[in-house]
Amino acid sequence: MRRSHRGGRRSPGAIAVSLAVSLVAALGLASSPLAAQQRIERGLAASSDPTIRVYNLSGSTAITGWDRDSVAIVAELAPGAGRFYMAGHDAIKLGVEPANPEGTPGSARLEIQVPRGSVVWVKAADASIEVDGVEGGLDLYSVGGSVRVRGAPATVRAESMEGSISIEARTPWLRAKTASGSIDLSGEASDLAASTVSGTIRATAARQARARIESVTGEIVVSGRPTRGGAWEIETHSGPVTLALAPDTDAEIEVHTFGGEVRVDLGRIVNRRIDDLAGSDWKILAGNGGTSMTVRTFKAPVTIRPAR
Amino acid sequence: MTCEEVRKRLDEWVEGSLDERDEEAMAAHLASCDACRGEARSLEALLAAAAGLPREIRPPRDLWAGIDARLDDEPAAGVERGEAVPLAARRRPRGAGLPPWALVAAALALVLVTAAVTSILTRNDEAIALKLRRAGESAPPAARSADDREDEARFLAASQELLAGLEAQDLSPETMEIVRRNLEVIDAAIAELQVALERDPGNGELTRMLLATYQRKIDLLEQAARSGEG
Amino acid sequence: MNDRVDPIAGGSDVQGSDLVRRAQGGDRSAFRRLYEDHVGRVYALCLRLTGDPEDAMERTQDVFVRAWGKLGSFRGEAAFATWLHRLAVNVVLADRRSAGRRERRVDVAAALGPRSQPAPRSGLAVDLERAIAALPPGARAVFVLYDVEGYRHEEIAEMTGIAAGTSKAQLHRARKLLREALA
Numbered sequence: 001m002r003r004s005h006r007g008g009r010r011s012p013g014a015i016a017v018s019l020a021v022s023l024v025a026a027l028g029l030a031s032s033p034l035a036a037q038q039r040i041e042r043g044l045a046a047s048s049d050p051t052i053r054v055y056n057l058s059g060s061t062a063i064t065g066w067d068r069d070s071v072a073i074v075a076e077l078a079p080g081a082g083r084f085y086m087a088g089h090d091a092i093k094l095g096v097e098p099a100n101p102e103g104t105p106g107s108a109r110l111e112i113q114v115p116r117g118s119v120v121w122v123k124a125a126d127a128s129i130e131v132d133g134v135e136g137g138l139d140l141y142s143v144g145g146s147v148r149v150r151g152a153p154a155t156v157r158a159e160s161m162e163g164s165i166s167i168e169a170r171t172p173w174l175r176a177k178t179a180s181g182s183i184d185l186s187g188e189a190s191d192l193a194a195s196t197v198s199g200t201i202r203a204t205a206a207r208q209a210r211a212r213i214e215s216v217t218g219e220i221v222v223s224g225r226p227t228r229g230g231a232w233e234i235e236t237h238s239g240p241v242t243l244a245l246a247p248d249t250d251a252e253i254e255v256h257t258f259g260g261e262v263r264v265d266l267g268r269i270v271n272r273r274i275d276d277l278a279g280s281d282w283k284i285l286a287g288n289g290g291t292s293m294t295v296r297t298f299k300a301p302v303t304i305r306p307a308r
Numbered sequence: 309m310t311c312e313e314v315r316k317r318l319d320e321w322v323e324g325s326l327d328e329r330d331e332e333a334m335a336a337h338l339a340s341c342d343a344c345r346g347e348a349r350s351l352e353a354l355l356a357a358a359a360g361l362p363r364e365i366r367p368p369r370d371l372w373a374g375i376d377a378r379l380d381d382e383p384a385a386g387v388e389r390g391e392a393v394p395l396a397a398r399r400r401p402r403g404a405g406l407p408p409w410a411l412v413a414a415a416l417a418l419v420l421v422t423a424a425v426t427s428i429l430t431r432n433d434e435a436i437a438l439k440l441r442r443a444g445e446s447a448p449p450a451a452r453s454a455d456d457r458e459d460e461a462r463f464l465a466a467s468q469e470l471l472a473g474l475e476a477q478d479l480s481p482e483t484m485e486i487v488r489r490n491l492e493v494i495d496a497a498i499a500e501l502q503v504a505l506e507r508d509p510g511n512g513e514l515t516r517m518l519l520a521t522y523q524r525k526i527d528l529l530e531q532a533a534r535s536g537e538g
Numbered sequence: 539m540n541d542r543v544d545p546i547a548g549g550s551d552v553q554g555s556d557l558v559r560r561a562q563g564g565d566r567s568a569f570r571r572l573y574e575d576h577v578g579r580v581y582a583l584c585l586r587l588t589g590d591p592e593d594a595m596e597r598t599q600d601v602f603v604r605a606w607g608k609l610g611s612f613r614g615e616a617a618f619a620t621w622l623h624r625l626a627v628n629v630v631l632a633d634r635r636s637a638g639r640r641e642r643r644v645d646v647a648a649a650l651g652p653r654s655q656p657a658p659r660s661g662l663a664v665d666l667e668r669a670i671a672a673l674p675p676g677a678r679a680v681f682v683l684y685d686v687e688g689y690r691h692e693e694i695a696e697m698t699g700i701a702a703g704t705s706k707a708q709l710h711r712a713r714k715l716l717r718e719a720l721a
Contacts, residue, residue, distance in 0.1 A: 364578030
């Protein structure tokens with residue numbers, strides 16, 4: 001988790017650009033809502049680790065970190081998309097304000113370059129969000145749009161009700177949440193929690209330290225070789241759980257389920273208790289143990305097998 | 309030194325780690341600049357306050373019982389252990405030890421506090437409130453203290469208030485539809501858990517699952533509320 | 539080593555190390571005495587690092603359970619209090635699983651009323667504690683470890699896995715945010 005600090009001195013040229021942009025924004029010379037498809041290119045001087053709030057409800061937002069103390073944006077607004085705005089220096093706000101707040105937001109495609117150390121907050125309705133190479137904290141919220149994160153951010157919070165979330169990033173802290181969207185975790189996190197109601201959660205076990213995965217009815221698949229010393233908690237009401245682990249995995253796996261069927265094709269069942277009323281409890285030792293994985297379900301089936 | 313430089317290096321100045329030349333420059337600037345002097349003063353006050361915070365704080369409850377119970381699952385201290393955690397050593401589920409409806413009370417009071425509600429919250433909640441109340445009433449009197457009864461009152465008040473006085477949030481119809489569908493999924497799960505709990509009322513694990521599912525419901529509502537905010 | 543970690547409260551060094559030795563041998567009541575002597579410090583640290591009383595109490599229990607298991611590796615090179623303190627930092631920082639729920643559980647404690655909160659101290663101290671609890675996790679950890687507990691940046695870097703430079707940056711940010719919050 002490295003933050004690069006380039007110092008905050010603003011060059012006279014950058015100040016001039018920034019003033020010009022502010023002037024343009026203030027005079028309302030940004031895109032008019034009635035214009036045809038518009039392409040806007042803007043630049044803004046910034047500190048090396050600004051907080052950036054991005055609003056783009058519909059379309060797509062792609063944010064990339066770079067090594068300059070400035071923000072550059074290329075925006076393509078569909079007709080009627082709304083008004084583009086951008087302002088700030090340490091705290092930057094930018095985005096597309098819908099022409100008609102009541103109606104459907106028009107679509108806008110934003111490509112934004114931000115200082116690598118930025119803290120980024122994005123809000124979307126059905127716009128997709130992609131972030132790569134940003135090392136500050138990320139807070140990404142969509143309703144129907146997908147969210148995708150790459151790189152090494154300091155923290156990641158990604159939420160989408162219906163859109164899919166894909167985190168390929170390396171981060172110490174990750175929270176991913178959907179209602180029905182799928183969640184794919186293929187990166188690396190020391191502290192991760194993923195939660196859904198009915199979406200599918202897929203997580204690679206490698207390189208995760210502490211993980212909590214939960215769903216109500218969504219399927220959960222954890223695959224790979226769990227990091228040594230890690231701790232996993234998987235909980236679901238009725239979403240089928242599959243642990244597809246490397247054959248030489250070292251783990252202690254506990255399963256508690258009230259009505260789910262448990263199938264174990266990996267490791268050694270060390271203890272098993274089956275009770276009509278209280279369900280079944282299983283303890284499975286794979287290899288030499290060392291990573292703890294606990295699975296709790298109400299009636300979801302649990303399958304523990306070698307990865308193919 | 310400019311004000312900006314001063315602000316950046318105040319930390320070092322307060323700790324006395326500037327070299328002589330910078331220290332003089334800093335002192336000279338602070339002598340003549342009211343704004344920066346104010347910043348330096350507030351920083352010093354903050355650090356003094358932080359250093360004055362109590363070093364010890366007694367926890368609100370005695371924690372030994374919980375620790376003692378878990379020590380049973382650990383091998384005796386002094387035995388060399390490798391990295392592997394013995395199978396028996398496991399965290400107990402969250403909320404273990406609290407009466408079930410204190411937990412659900414907390415969950416519902418929470419929804420009230422965060423005001424993350426829509427008109428979609430179903431009548432199920434009232435039924436759940438009543439069921440849990442009855443379950444609480446059938447617990448042995450010794451197990452229910454004045455605090456529990458207070459929680460009960462709060463719980464019922466909260467759920468009543470939620471069901472009676474909700475304000476519709478300004479969410480898009482698409483979002484409402486997503487929330488509705490997923491709430492149905494969660495409510496179905498809650499109903500199943502309730503049935504199971506009726507058959508096995510003392511089951512702590514089931515109660516915990518019920519709470520966790522309730523928490524998911526609150527999460528969903530909060531998530532929906534967030535999507536409506538500007 | 540920092541000079542802000544107090545010696546074991548309520549017991550001489552000799553008595554303290556005797557307790558440790560007995561606890562290492564499996565003497566549960568000796569360990570309980572150690573718990574009584576140190577829980578205040580541990581809880582204070584956990585509370586400030588997590589920002590939430592319920593979380594802090596769970597972490598405190600985790601710390602003592604972990605300490606029991608690791609007592610075998612305590613060789614008496616440093617004061618037991620120091621060793622326990624470091625272990626507490628590790629337990630809390632390595633165990634941020636519930637961070638997402640944390641801010642909500644603060645609300646629960648409030649909703650359930652005063653009986654689940656520690657007794658308020660002076661007005662200013664409460665404001666500062668609240669402001670600390672409201673800091674973002676990285677900044678909060680560094681502020682608590684540096685300005686409250688007195689660790690150095692190198693020590694913080696070692697304990698938390700961040701670079702010393704990042705620790706300094708987080709401290710700067712924390713102090714700035716706190717001053718703004720308390721202004």
